[in-house]
Amino acid sequence: xxxxxxxxxxxxxxxxxxxxxxxxxxxxxxxxxxxxxxxxxxxxxxxxxxxxxxxxxxxxxxxxxxxxxxxxxxxxxxxxxxxxxxxxxxxxxxxxxxxxxxxxxxxxxxxx
Amino acid sequence: xxxxxxxxxxxxxxxxxxxxxxxxxxxxxxxxxxxxxxxxxxxxxxxxxxxxxxxxxxxxxxxxxxxxxxxxxxxxxxxxxxxxxxxxxxxxxxxxxxxxxxxxxxxxxxxxxxx
Numbered sequence: 259x260x261x262x263x264x265x266x267x268x269x270x271x272x273x274x275x276x277x278x279x280x281x282x283x284x285x286x287x288x289x290x291x292x293x294x295x296x297x298x299x300x301x302x303x304x305x306x307x308x309x310x311x312x313x314x315x316x317x318x319x320x321x322x323x324x325x326x327x328x329x330x331x332x333x334x335x336x337x338x339x340x341x342x343x344x345x346x347x348x349x350x351x352x353x354x355x356x357x358x359x360x361x362x363x364x365x366x367x368x369x370x
Numbered sequence: 371x372x373x374x375x376x377x378x379x380x381x382x383x384x385x386x387x388x389x390x391x392x393x394x395x396x397x398x399x400x401x402x403x404x405x406x407x408x409x410x411x412x413x414x415x416x417x418x419x420x421x422x423x424x425x426x427x428x429x430x431x432x433x434x435x436x437x438x439x440x441x442x443x444x445x446x447x448x449x450x451x452x453x454x455x456x457x458x459x460x461x462x463x464x465x466x467x468x469x470x471x472x473x474x475x476x477x478x479x480x481x482x483x484x485x
Contacts, residue, residue: 290472360412
């Protein structure tokens with residue numbers, strides 16, 4: 259089955275700095291790579307995603323890059339703000355099978 | 371649009387007792403998932419339904435966990451008897467698989483503490 263590894267497990271940055279979170283996956287059949295943000299005590303919510311036919315996607319301050327050959331993808335957050343503090347999960351999914359496998363999460367702390 | 375509803379939000383039980391969680395997915399979402407999220411870890415899939423049929427229950431501890439999705443809408447997840455290591459948040463999610471989007475919509479979760 260699919261195996262997703264996520265690094266780092268914790269990340270602390272100063273407000274205004276950039277944050278990068280990296281994930282690797284093992285199953286070449288995975289074709290959809292979402293990132294979820296989970297605030298304390300809340301549900302995970304999709305913030306950005308990328309499909310296997312695209313190398314990069316950007317939405318305001320967040321961007322995701324995908325390297326299919328190396329089987330890794332990354333989340334980039336620029337100009338971080340305190341409200342970006344949360345746990346971020348990457349996932350690798352095979353939409354044909356409807357299966358998603360999650361990384362173990364990165365706790366991002368943005369210090370004012 | 372109403373989100374995924376789950377209840378109860380919190381449950382505390384003694385080990386060897388039983389517990390049941392309920393989930394109502396977003397209307398029209400054919401695929402429903404139950405995930406277990408242990409503190410400090412990512413969600414781990416327990417079971418996946420497509421309408422009222424089981425697609426994947428390979429990670430479900432079937433000696434103590436059971437789940438059903440009658441009529442292809444609501445679902446219940448039951449644990450009997452509970453063990454200490456079952457303490458976790460149980461997340462229900464649904465997706466519009468027919469559109470092949472892949473996005474999961476999660477409920478708020480049911481936090482279980484086993485003493």
